[in-house]
Amino acid sequence: MAATVAASSGCLWNSLAKRKGAARQRRAGLRVQATSWDPEGLFKGAPQQGLIDRKMFQKQVQGDKEFARKMEEFAAQQALELQKKRDARKPPEAIEDLVEYFLDTEAPEMEFEVARCRPMLMPDFFAYLDRRIGLERFANVPDEEKLAELETLRDYLKEAVEAVEKAAQTLVAPQVRLKKLLEAKDKKAVLLEMAAANEIDRPLIDLLDQNIEGATAAKQEQAAEFMRKVKQAALRYLVK
Incomplete structure (x- = not known):
């Protein structure tokens, strides 16, 4: 839902950059052909069939584990930095400032901000947003870009609030039923x-x-x- 809103709102929010994966090429193992004629023991101790393949496979597995460990560390660091950025942002209490706060929020953070600001997204907030849209639409020289941003924000927030309410109900309802059953x-x-x-x-x-x-x-x-x-x-x- 957030991606759809981001795509239609122009400069409303920035889209996420897609991750690019790196392709690996697996080398083929060499095989030493066995021979039954070896009077001088020249081939004694030759690598067993598939030994090189197994070693290369083990090396690749070790490399994959190391890569997975580094990715986990990177993800943990990214999560920590994201939480710090979220803690640093303080949603304003005034409705007019909250509208601008949402307009300046990047797409990946919109769902988080809607959930955090849910208590402030009451009918008076949407009434103010509707007035802003009406004033912009009927202005002598309407700012079409601003009007599109405000309309997109309103539609997105209404859908997002509804989704948050449904998610909350999904979490609360089983608890109520379980309590009823256990008691x-x-x-x-x-x-x-x-x-x-x-x-x-x-x-x-x-x-x-x-x-x-x-x-x-x-x-x-x-x-x-x-x-x-x-x-x-x-x-x-x-x-x-």
Whole structure:
């Protein structure tokens, strides 16, 4: 969604640069042909068939592991730098300043900023944005580029806010259902009730798995075993 908005907004946001991968070429191993005629033992100790191939393969595997390690270190460093940049940015409280803040935000960071600024993206914010768009559209000399930026920003933010709300609901709903199930005296009856309402889904099972792992890590074996039994019972009604 962010990529679509970025493409249509002109100079609204910068697009991500595509990573380029480097191709490797694998050398072919030499093979020493065996001979049954060797009276003077000239070929004694010759490399076994495929030995060079195996050594080259092991060398390549070691090189791949080293490359993977460096990539992990690079990714960790990039994540740290990104977090520092995010912490350094302070979203303004004034609506008019917040509009400009979003216009200056690069495309890859828009989803993060929408989630962070969600409490400020209320009806009064969108009402102000609509007024800005109206004033620009009916100005004596409309700035078409600015008008396109504002309209694109409004459309993007409305879709992004809706996506954030759905994501939040996706996280909260399984927690509510799990709490209801665990606190029920008649768990079988609640399971049947949830199954009839199609409430036993993958997010609920995943949440059970997280709780099982947490209880196991905390050495709460009784609680872990209890939730395993709940999970097994719930799996019979899992919505595919």
